[in-house]
Amino acid sequence: MEGNRDEAEKCINIASKAIEAGDKEKALKFLNKAEKLYPTGRAKALLDALTKNGSSAGNGAYCRRPAGGSESTGVQPDRDSHDSGGGESTKGFTKEQVEGVxxxxxxxxxxxxxxxxxxxxxxxxxxxxxxxxxxxxxxxxxxxxxxxxxxxxxxxxxxxxxxxxxxxxxxxxxxEPASPGHAHGAGFDFHxxxxxxxxxxxxxxxxxxxxxxSSSPHTFTNGxxxxxxxxxxxxxxxxxxxxxxxxxxxxxxxxxxxxxxxxxxxLMVSTPPYSLYSRPSTGQTIRRQTENLQVDYYVTRDFKSEYKGSALQKIEKNVEDDYVSNIRNNCWKERQTKTDLLYAAKVYRDDRMRKKAELMTMDNCRELDRLNDLFRGG
Incomplete structure (x- = not known):
């Protein structure tokens, strides 16, 4: 009986691909075969959906409402979100959605x-x-x-x-790879x-x-x-x-x-003479500060004897450039995150997202403002 179950699962998968391709006749053939081999709620739900829709999704037709529907929006009303076999949703879809997929x-x-x-x-x-x-x-x-x-x-x-x-x-x-498993634009597994x-x-x-x-039963849980x-x-x-x-x-x-x-x-790249963070693995644990912007950076114990005069000034300029670049990039990310949250909150009228955006601390942007004040003051 378990062998029949595997064969029925294969038939259902073939039928699902046929539905996507718009081949209703082939889909019905394999769904009926699956029901004979090992009856499941999933195969029955797909059969019911095909019968009630009256046409295959793959040919671009809209899913139809039953006769008692209150609106003719072209989208099938929600039925049970999951069939008894734990299969896919039987909710309706539009021609534009099928063409987009x-x-x-x-x-x-x-x-x-x-x-x-x-x-x-x-x-x-x-x-x-x-x-x-x-x-x-x-x-x-x-x-x-x-x-x-x-x-x-x-x-x-x-x-x-x-x-x-x-x-x-x-x-x-x-x-896209041309292997048999990925032929005919088989979608997600390329690259x-x-x-x-x-x-x-x-x-x-x-x-x-x-x-x-969303209040849909498909809402994400733990990502x-x-x-x-x-x-x-x-x-x-x-x-x-x-x-x-x-x-x-x-x-x-x-x-x-x-x-x-x-x-x-x-292994081949040499370790830079400084780091913006303490790195015990490379021995860069001695903290120093740049003379101009007072930016903290970390070096090895031999740094002081190896870099003096103009060489030290060049190192500190590189440290400050790296620091400012990091702050600028992080500030840009903070602003983008806040913008995205406010956009989503507006679209879905979600106060939780709006409050989250308003409470963002924007630490990197504040630090960037401080550095800009120093530059203008200098």
Whole structure:
């Protein structure tokens, strides 16, 4: 019986892809087969949704309201948020949402996903992510594949907002792998060597200062959503059935190479003569202050004998430049975070976000103002 359950799960996955592609006939065939092999609430819910909608989502048709609906908005009214098998939501979706998901799935690189150019600066990157994240968040978009589209958007932003990852990504080009497992624009798993350090859900929470402001049953809990766990579990099972150990090794090779290159580069780069923070590992524990701005920095015990006169003045100028640059960047981040919180609070009328933005201390911006006063006074 357990063997039938696995086969039924495969049939359901094939049917789900058929729904996304707009092939209703194929979806019905495999859902009926799944019900015969191992009846589940998930297959039954998908069958009911297909029957009541009257047309496949993949062909761009709107989901229809039942005859007793009070409004004709083109969106199906909410039913049970989860079927008895713990499967996907049966909520309605619009033609525009389906077309948007399909556009994201067809994208072959992160810049195309976010709709920006390679020359786009941080403000454009943030603006593009904000717009797409709100549009494709699973609490608002229930079209087939919206979960994967949301993940793809979050992963694209997480990589491109990291200067080092973005530089490495630009060097490799943007073509999607042509392996069988990723054919036909199979979406989220492309560029395995450039996956983000944090999940798309965490990116969203950090960007908007907390969970999605919604009463939907899909609301994030501890930075992750049930829909994400269910989708990832299904993907993990499919990979375990379809991929061998050698295939997994090949997939991990780019990551291993990047780690080795990073370690070797760190060993080959000489330690700078100063640090803005105490670093016992390099012996830079002796605190000094620059003569001009009184900026604290840390050096080794031999620093005083090695750097004197003009050499010392040059070091202290570099220290102050680094310090001012860090303060300026941190102040910019503080202002962006406050702006994002106020924007989200306005859109969703969330007093909690508004108060959080108003209570931000903006320490780096205050320090930048102090330094500007010193420059003007000098």
């Amino acid at each position: 399909q556009r994201i799935k067809r994208c072959k690189d992160y810049y195309e996903v976010l709709g920006i150019t390679k020359e786009a600066h941080d403000d454009e990157l943030k603006k593009a992510y904000r717009k797409l994240a709100l549009k494709f968040h699973p609490d608002k978009n229930h079209a087939p594949g919206a979960t994967d589209a949301f993940k793809k958007i979050g992963n694209s932003y997480a990589v491109l907002s990291n200067p080092e990852k973005r530089r490495q990504y630009d060097l490799t080009g943007g073509e 395995r060597g450039f996956e983000a350090d944090i999940t798309p859900e965490d990116v969203f929470n950090m960007f908007f200062g907390g969970g999605f402001p 992750r959503a049930r829909y994400s766990q269910q989708t990832e579990n299904r993907q993990d099972r499919a990979e375990e059935r379809g991929d061998g150990g050698f295939s997994m090794f090949i997939q991990l090779m780019p990551i291993v190479v990047l780690i080795l290159v990073s370690i070797l580069s760190q």
